[in-house]
Amino acid sequence: MVGAGQLARMTQQAAIALGQSIRVLAESEEDGAALVTPNAEFGDYRSLPDLRRFAASCDVVTFDHEHVPAEHIRALAEAGVTVLPGADALRYAQDKAAMRVRLTELGVPGPRWLDLSDAASADDTRRALVEFGREVGWPLVVKAITGGYDGRGVWVLDSIQDADPMLAAGTSLLAEELADIDFEVAAVVARSPFGQGASWPVVETVQVGGICTEVIAPAPRLPALLADQAESLALRLAAELDVVGILAVELFVTRSGRLLVNELAMRPHNSGHWTIEGSRTSQFEQHLRAVLDYPLGVTTQTAPVVVMANVLGGPDDTKPALDERVHHLMAKWPDVKIHLYGKGFRPGRKVGHVTALGHDLDTVRARARAAAEYLANGDRAEVDAHE
Amino acid sequence: MVGAGQLARMTQQAAIALGQSIRVLAESEEDGAALVTPNAEFGDYRSLPDLRRFAASCDVVTFDHEHVPAEHIRALAEAGVTVLPGADALRYAQDKAAMRVRLTELGVPGPRWLDLSDAASADDTRRALVEFGREVGWPLVVKAITGGYDGRGVWVLDSIQDADPMLAAGTSLLAEELADIDFEVAAVVARSPFGQGASWPVVETVQVGGICTEVIAPAPRLPALLADQAESLALRLAAELDVVGILAVELFVTRSGRLLVNELAMRPHNSGHWTIEGSRTSQFEQHLRAVLDYPLGVTTQTAPVVVMANVLGGPDDTKPALDERVHHLMAKWPDVKIHLYGKGFRPGRKVGHVTALGHDLDTVRARARAAAEYLANGDRAEVDAHE
Numbered sequence: 049m050v051g052a053g054q055l056a057r058m059t060q061q062a063a064i065a066l067g068q069s070i071r072v073l074a075e076s077e078e079d080g081a082a083l084v085t086p087n088a089e090f091g092d093y094r095s096l097p098d099l100r101r102f103a104a105s106c107d108v109v110t111f112d113h114e115h116v117p118a119e120h121i122r123a124l125a126e127a128g129v130t131v132l133p134g135a136d137a138l139r140y141a142q143d144k145a146a147m148r149v150r151l152t153e154l155g156v157p158g159p160r161w162l163d164l165s166d167a168a169s170a171d172d173t174r175r176a177l178v179e180f181g182r183e184v185g186w187p188l189v190v191k192a193i194t195g196g197y198d199g200r201g202v203w204v205l206d207s208i209q210d211a212d213p214m215l216a217a218g219t220s221l222l223a224e225e226l227a228d229i230d231f232e233v234a235a236v237v238a239r240s241p242f243g244q245g246a247s248w249p250v251v252e253t254v255q256v257g258g259i260c261t262e263v264i265a266p267a268p269r270l271p272a273l274l275a276d277q278a279e280s281l282a283l284r285l286a287a288e289l290d291v292v293g294i295l296a297v298e299l300f301v302t303r304s305g306r307l308l309v310n311e312l313a314m315r316p317h318n319s320g321h322w323t324i325e326g327s328r329t330s331q332f333e334q335h336l337r338a339v340l341d342y343p344l345g346v347t348t349q350t351a352p353v354v355v356m357a358n359v360l361g362g363p364d365d366t367k368p369a370l371d372e373r374v375h376h377l378m379a380k381w382p383d384v385k386i387h388l389y390g391k392g393f394r395p396g397r398k399v400g401h402v403t404a405l406g407h408d409l410d411t412v413r414a415r416a417r418a419a420a421e422y423l424a425n426g427d428r429a430e431v432d433a434h435e
Numbered sequence: 436m437v438g439a440g441q442l443a444r445m446t447q448q449a450a451i452a453l454g455q456s457i458r459v460l461a462e463s464e465e466d467g468a469a470l471v472t473p474n475a476e477f478g479d480y481r482s483l484p485d486l487r488r489f490a491a492s493c494d495v496v497t498f499d500h501e502h503v504p505a506e507h508i509r510a511l512a513e514a515g516v517t518v519l520p521g522a523d524a525l526r527y528a529q530d531k532a533a534m535r536v537r538l539t540e541l542g543v544p545g546p547r548w549l550d551l552s553d554a555a556s557a558d559d560t561r562r563a564l565v566e567f568g569r570e571v572g573w574p575l576v577v578k579a580i581t582g583g584y585d586g587r588g589v590w591v592l593d594s595i596q597d598a599d600p601m602l603a604a605g606t607s608l609l610a611e612e613l614a615d616i617d618f619e620v621a622a623v624v625a626r627s628p629f630g631q632g633a634s635w636p637v638v639e640t641v642q643v644g645g646i647c648t649e650v651i652a653p654a655p656r657l658p659a660l661l662a663d664q665a666e667s668l669a670l671r672l673a674a675e676l677d678v679v680g681i682l683a684v685e686l687f688v689t690r691s692g693r694l695l696v697n698e699l700a701m702r703p704h705n706s707g708h709w710t711i712e713g714s715r716t717s718q719f720e721q722h723l724r725a726v727l728d729y730p731l732g733v734t735t736q737t738a739p740v741v742v743m744a745n746v747l748g749g750p751d752d753t754k755p756a757l758d759e760r761v762h763h764l765m766a767k768w769p770d771v772k773i774h775l776y777g778k779g780f781r782p783g784r785k786v787g788h789v790t791a792l793g794h795d796l797d798t799v800r801a802r803a804r805a806a807a808e809y810l811a812n813g814d815r816a817e818v819d820a821h822e
Contacts (some may be wrong), residue, residue: 057451058451061448061450061451061452062473063470063471064444064445064447064448065448065772065773065775065777066761066773066775067761067772067773067774067776067777067787069470069471069777082473083456083473084447084450084456084468084472084473085449085471085473086470086471086472086473086474086475087473088473141441283791284450292500325715328712328772328792329769336766342761342762342765343762343765343766343768344765344771345765345769345770346769346770348770350738353647369444372451374454375729375730378724378729378730378732379732382716382730382731382732382733383715383732383733383735385452385715386452386453386454387452387454388452388454389454390454390456400454403716
């Protein structure tokens with residue numbers, strides 16, 4: 049697995065059960081997955097020689113993130129390395145403009161969009177954006193076409209003046225209409241090289257400041273008809289784009305009850321962490337089954353309501369110390385499942401997650417939120433879970 | 436963790452979630468846990484210098500087996516190493532005579548027994564065994580006092596002549612009455628240094644030739660009153676013996692409806708593998724919580740019926756190859772959970788296990804057995820699971 053963050057770390061848990069030996073291409077010994085896998089390779093995922101050296105020891109190469117340059121993935125494949133998902137599929141998770149073009153061709157609903165990257169000058173870009181703003185209205189959304197994640201590289205602009213820093217930086221940009229969002233959901237599916245597809249229940253993803261804080265399975269506010277549409281759409285996209293492994297389709301549900309595709313990810317995804325305990329087959333096991341060309345596992349939910357809450361690092365001086373917070377959390381909520389990624393705590397950084405399972409949405413959700421909040425912020429947290 | 440077999444391998448999965456870095460003292464690079472943990476230390480668990488070197492890098496030392504000499508564990512503890520469970524507790528899992536003495540003192544029911552190790556000569560031992568046979572009747576059971584596992588070091592003797600090989604070998608022996616066994620169960624519990632106890636539902640363990648082949652949770656034939664007694668007994672023993680971590684109490688249920696203690700184990704145990712998917716907290720997570728002095732997790736069962744079946748290696752030339760068997764198994768039973776230990780297949784060796792979950796005992800059990808049988812024996816297997 050190229051990349052050694054929490055996704056690779058959790059994939060290692062699934063690999064152990066399947067009798068597989070996973071290796072990671074890590075940046076540092078402190079990477080979450082480098083801490084828990086033997087013989088981590090250290091190198092730069094942007095360097096073709098490093099990738100080649102790493103791939104030489106692997107039967108299959110897959111990814112913990114989408115930042116490996118497409119030309120390197122193609123070079124590996126041409127040299128006979130099995131790389132999954134392949135460069136042609138991964139492109140639609142790497143390049144937001146290419147994704148919008150393709151989805152529009154496929155007739156998949158999304159916000160109105162404009163590729164600003166081919167304007168001849170910053171002035172031309174500005175003029176095109178002004179024109180687009182006239183058409184879709186302000187505020188609107190501007191995104192870096194490549195390299196963004198967790199809300200980085202995405203800006204909501206109130207007026208053309210707000211675009212100046214991005215225009216000055218020379219970033220390749222895509223403009224999108226700001227959808228009339230009621231709430232957000234994600235449809236996570238897997239696809240094997242053989243073409244087998246498997247889908248988990250569609251989840252609601254709660255976002256704060258562009259970062260996902262909670263995932264609720266199944267999406268409680270989503271009408272059954274839209275849930276079916278979202279699952280079908282994700283399975284169709286996985287096939288059309290020839291994805292192998294996990295495909296996460298992030299969707300807006302508009303106030304008028306439409307589904308609009310927001311983003312695609314082709315790897316285990318934050319919106320699927322709940323499947324570790326919440327589904328008979330976790331997204332990490334499913335990703336491995338897919339890239340290793342095994343049949344996929346069943347995706348039955350193990351409890352009627354499953355809520356995952358991210359632990360976002362608080363300030364350095366959070367009291368009590370992390371270990372003591374874990375202790376208190378386990379004592380107070382012995383049923384909450386804890387996942388720590390082995391990372392240092394930094395404000396806003398995803399350092400772990402918790403999962404709660406049960407029957408009553410309000411109870412389960414309150415418990416997951418309170419546990420995550422306490423783990424992140426300790427005595428600063430406002431802990432208020434129904435018992 | 437001293438020892439790097441499948442128990443350490445599965446403990447690594449739990450350690451990853453808890454943000455812990457587990458190290459193993461392995462015998463070889465091919466050991467199941469050495470394949471999936473970084474920086475494995477290689478050495479001999481019978482060597483105090485090797486143990487000291489290993490312990491120097493650990494906050495807490497615990498065990499994947501019970502074969503570390505008690506005097507070495509005491510020496511580590513005296514040098515300030517936190518070793519859990521401690522030597523005084525572990526003694527009762529290492530020394531079957533000491534276990535019988537202590538359990539008899541505690542008034543815990545077991546088969547009648549006789550320590551043959553203090554006889555002055557082989558002739559004296561023989562005479563004592565003849566006398567014991569007159570008292571409890573033949574056949575009877577003779578066990579090596581130390582070092583046995585998976586049916587090794589346990590013999591059922593029809594007459595005194597059958598004892599000759601063991602007497603000639605000079606092994607320290609314990610004799611036990613052959614109980615009138617209806618079926619076997621195991622009560623698995625955990626205890627923290629703080630004294631907190633947690634217990635899983637009592638399971639039925641199906642034994643073939645002294646090796647456990649299946650574990651059924653909860654034990655379907657065990658009357659509720661006896662199940663309560665078995666749980667209480669295991670929790671009481673964990674406290675009386677000052678166990679920290681997992682204690683597995685293997686019990687006979689006699690035809691007259693009595694519970695008799697057969698064996699004790701103080702580590703994650705084969706009769707608890709079902710808890711990985713079958714309980715909200717697995718025995719591996721619970722063992723870590725206990726030895727790290729965290730509060731214990733809830734032990735709620737995640738499905739009404741959970742069946743674990745061991746995969747016992749078949750002959751070398753089993754067809755089709757393992758990888759293809761895994762493929763077929765996943766296609767036929769996408770709901771069965773597979774656990775492979777990364778070991779070479781040898782006839783009779785525990786190389787993995789499968790777990791099935793559901794509502795109907797017959798269906799779930801048939802599925803687990805068929806999957807395990809097919810994984811072990813391929814085309815030779817008689818696969819006959821109800822769909």
